[in-house]
Amino acid sequence: MAAMKSYSVCLRESALQLPRHNCVDNYKRSGKWRPPQAAVKPNLHLPMRSFEVKNMTSAEDMKSLRLITAIKTPYLPDGRFDLEAYDALVNMQIANGAEGVVVGGTTGEGQLMSWDEHIMLIGHTVNCFGSSIKVIGNTGSNSTREAIHATEQGFAVGMHAALHINPYYGKTSVEGMVSHFDSVLPMGPTIIYNVPGRTGQDIPPRVIHAIAQSPNLAGVKECAGNDRVEQYTDKGIVVWSGNDDQCHDARWNHGAAGVVSVTSNLVPGLMRRLMFEGKNTELSSKLLPLIDWLFQEPNPIALNTALAQLGVVRPVFRLPYVPLPSAQRIEFVNLVKKIGRENFVGEEDVQVLEDDDFILIARLS
Numbered sequence: 150m151a152a153m154k155s156y157s158v159c160l161r162e163s164a165l166q167l168p169r170h171n172c173v174d175n176y177k178r179s180g181k182w183r184p185p186q187a188a189v190k191p192n193l194h195l196p197m198r199s200f201e202v203k204n205m206t207s208a209e210d211m212k213s214l215r216l217i218t219a220i221k222t223p224y225l226p227d228g229r230f231d232l233e234a235y236d237a238l239v240n241m242q243i244a245n246g247a248e249g250v251v252v253g254g255t256t257g258e259g260q261l262m263s264w265d266e267h268i269m270l271i272g273h274t275v276n277c278f279g280s281s282i283k284v285i286g287n288t289g290s291n292s293t294r295e296a297i298h299a300t301e302q303g304f305a306v307g308m309h310a311a312l313h314i315n316p317y318y319g320k321t322s323v324e325g326m327v328s329h330f331d332s333v334l335p336m337g338p339t340i341i342y343n344v345p346g347r348t349g350q351d352i353p354p355r356v357i358h359a360i361a362q363s364p365n366l367a368g369v370k371e372c373a374g375n376d377r378v379e380q381y382t383d384k385g386i387v388v389w390s391g392n393d394d395q396c397h398d399a400r401w402n403h404g405a406a407g408v409v410s411v412t413s414n415l416v417p418g419l420m421r422r423l424m425f426e427g428k429n430t431e432l433s434s435k436l437l438p439l440i441d442w443l444f445q446e447p448n449p450i451a452l453n454t455a456l457a458q459l460g461v462v463r464p465v466f467r468l469p470y471v472p473l474p475s476a477q478r479i480e481f482v483n484l485v486k487k488i489g490r491e492n493f494v495g496e497e498d499v500q501v502l503e504d505d506d507f508i509l510i511a512r513l514s
């Protein structure tokens with residue numbers, strides 16, 4: 150009983166020590182209720198960056214690039230990255246004159262990666278190839294917080310520039326887009342990516358003009374057509390075409406710096422000629438059937454199929470992507486013969502492959 154009394158006293162004493170709510174005090178003193186003041190949290194976020202990175206580059210360095218390949222990510226049979234095949238692909242790009250690679254973009258299936266995988270692949274690319282080719286990490290997100298975090302990590306592992314998309318699916322206002330990009334631009338050289346067909350929302354020119362004064366804006370990857378490209382180039386804003394079928398005219402008729410290309414995964418030497426050797430409508434026309442074939446289904450379905458047929462990656466797909474059917478695979482074999490096997494990456498004969506040759510991965514073990 151004594152113990153219970155002692156416990157009861159302790160409870161009463163502790164209860165007496167509880168602070169009274171401030172609004173009650175305010176009410177008793179003045180007779181009127183006043184709302185509590187909102188806490189003001191100072192913005193103490195500092196960029197996690199280093200100026201000692203061995204591959205440190207500037208936005209001006211990025212502006213001179215003509216051929217950037219949106220590099221494919223190959224897989225092992227269990228769905229993990231096939232780094233040996235990946236390294237071979239990047240080496241083929243370097244040997245054939247590509248000046249930059251986008252790592253973990255839509256073509257590289259960044260949307261199917263965890264952020265750990267994503268940053269690891271950027272770091273691996275920098276570590277192995279950063280002195281030979283510019284590494285552009287796709288660290289964009291529809292969440293500004295995620296975009297900031299991933300971009301900090303990307304620059305910390307040495308990427309030369311970041312690729313940033315506008316917030317997709319949930320979308321935002323024009324002012325929201327500007328604020329989103331303003332949040333990531335201070336971290337390092339940045340390419341803004343406009344692809345309304347995927348995001349469901351265009352980045353209007355007034356957004357780009359609003360952020361154009363940032364010294365870290367390298368330029369825009371633009372998929373809204375060559376009229377839009379010229380709108381920017383007339384104002385001195387660097388643009389890369391995001392449409393392989395329009396990139397020749399964008400480069401030579403509308404002032405584009407070059408292209409961020411999917412097709413260059415397959416024929417990097419021919420795409421370099423298209424960007425470097427002046428107007429060449431004959432070569433552009435020769436490549437159009439291949440480009441049309443590559444985009445008959447959402448990218449990277451056809452590209453993944455083609456690289457497997459060329460024997461440079463294993464026929465492994467991460468779902469929801471699946472290979473093109475046999476009829477389209479036969480079409481690709483004929484395209485390779487028409488353009489010339491020597492112009493394509495890899496050394497093996499192009500094959501049709503059987504449906505059973507493909508491995509579809511739904512979940513990593």
